[in-house]
Amino acid sequence: MTALLPYTFEEKRKRIFAIVAASSGNLVEWFDFYVYAFCAIYFAPAFFPKSDPTAQLLNTAGVFAAGFLMRPIGGWLFGRIADRHGRKNSMVISVMLMCVGSLMIACLPTYASIGAAAPVLLLLARLLQGLSVGGEYGTTATYMSEVAMRGQRGFLSSFQYVTLIGGQLLAVLVVVILQQFLTEVELKAWGWRIPFVIGAVTAVVALLLRRTLHETTTAESRSNKAAGSVAAIFKHHKKAFFTVLGFTAGGSLIFYTFTTYMQKYLVNSAGMSIKTASLVMTVCLFLYMCMQPVFGALSDRIGRRKNMLLFGGLGALVTVPVLTALQSIASPVAAGALIMLALAIVSFYTSVGGIVKAEMFPPEVRALGVGLSYAVGNAIFGGSAEYVALGLKSIGHESTFYWYVTGMMVLAFLVSLSLPKQAKYLHHDH
Structure with missing residues (x-):
């Protein structure tokens, strides 16, 4: 059986690079997602003034919706893209979306300058981030498991959580460093924008890395009638x-x-x-x-x-x-x-x-099966x-x-x- 031939050095090198490139995007995604949580106490007054009850309501409802609703939608959307148009395309689009979300937050004018439009735009950026992170898990998990080497699949796939937690830790680290160098007044005025700029820049790097990945699905599995179909999952899986x-x-x-x-x-x-x-x-x-x-x-x-x-x-x-x-x-x-x-x-x-x-799950519904079931379970019970x-x-x-x-x-x-x-x-x- 040809499938069980030992891997050549070149093949191993390519596969390990693919794991690094896929998980680097994961790191960036989670960094950007968590930075919002850690910086919220500094920028909230700029977007959600106490004097405007509508803005305050947008704050509570919006953050809630971004966390809960967008993940399953992201899991479905990116799972479908990954199964029908390839894992690589899905991962490139999801990290691009995160980049746009972070850049938007970094550049947003405050409530003082554009009124109620400011919290609405912030909410929109957050929803984009939620959508992106919802789509990230299923596609990355799928890609990393498909590209990992036999006998080391558990070890290599575990780097998905290494980068997920790493993103969270880096977000904490960046905020802690800023707290050392900036006063609270500066952080509230403009300092909170810095982590979002860092997030957007690193997303571009991850995007370039992901563009070099090779696709793990075949044209046959992508063109399968069941590819990326929720109906097919509930019928057969x-x-x-x-x-x-x-x-x-x-x-x-x-x-x-x-x-x-x-x-x-x-x-x-x-x-x-x-x-x-x-x-x-x-x-x-x-x-x-x-x-x-x-x-x-x-x-x-x-x-x-x-x-x-x-x-x-x-x-x-x-x-x-x-x-x-x-x-x-x-x-x-x-x-x-x-x-x-x-x-x-x-x-x-x-x-x-x-x-x-x-x-x-078989390849034609794998990213959708993993992404959607994870996102639903995670949103309801984890969130x-x-x-x-x-x-x-x-x-x-x-x-x-x-x-x-x-x-x-x-x-x-x-x-x-x-x-x-x-x-x-x-x-x-x-």
């Missing part, structure tokens, strides 16, 4: 779709619980200072990022199904004890150690999530994690949230039981 939705729901929920929500939790529930909590989370995220390739490589040895079962099983056992212990912990080091324990368990999933999903946690806390039932996360981990475990021992698709080269 319904089980795969709901399986992915099932473990994405649990995976996204626990990921957001121990990453973005954790900082607020350490401040609100454990009583840490904001500065200490930020430091703890930055160190934890950095270590978490470094763990991804290790857990990805592990899946190449023990199989993806075992990775997923360990994730669901251990996640169900550990969530309640860890969150309960964190409530009464005073030492930042002990808190960090507990969070790292939880993130190590999450790594069983995040390191191989993309490839597990990609292995469940709402903070709201649910804070909502339950406000009515005095904080511990109910711990059990909710645990319940979703049990679901992820049960869904993982139905995973095939051997991947149906993608077990050999194209």
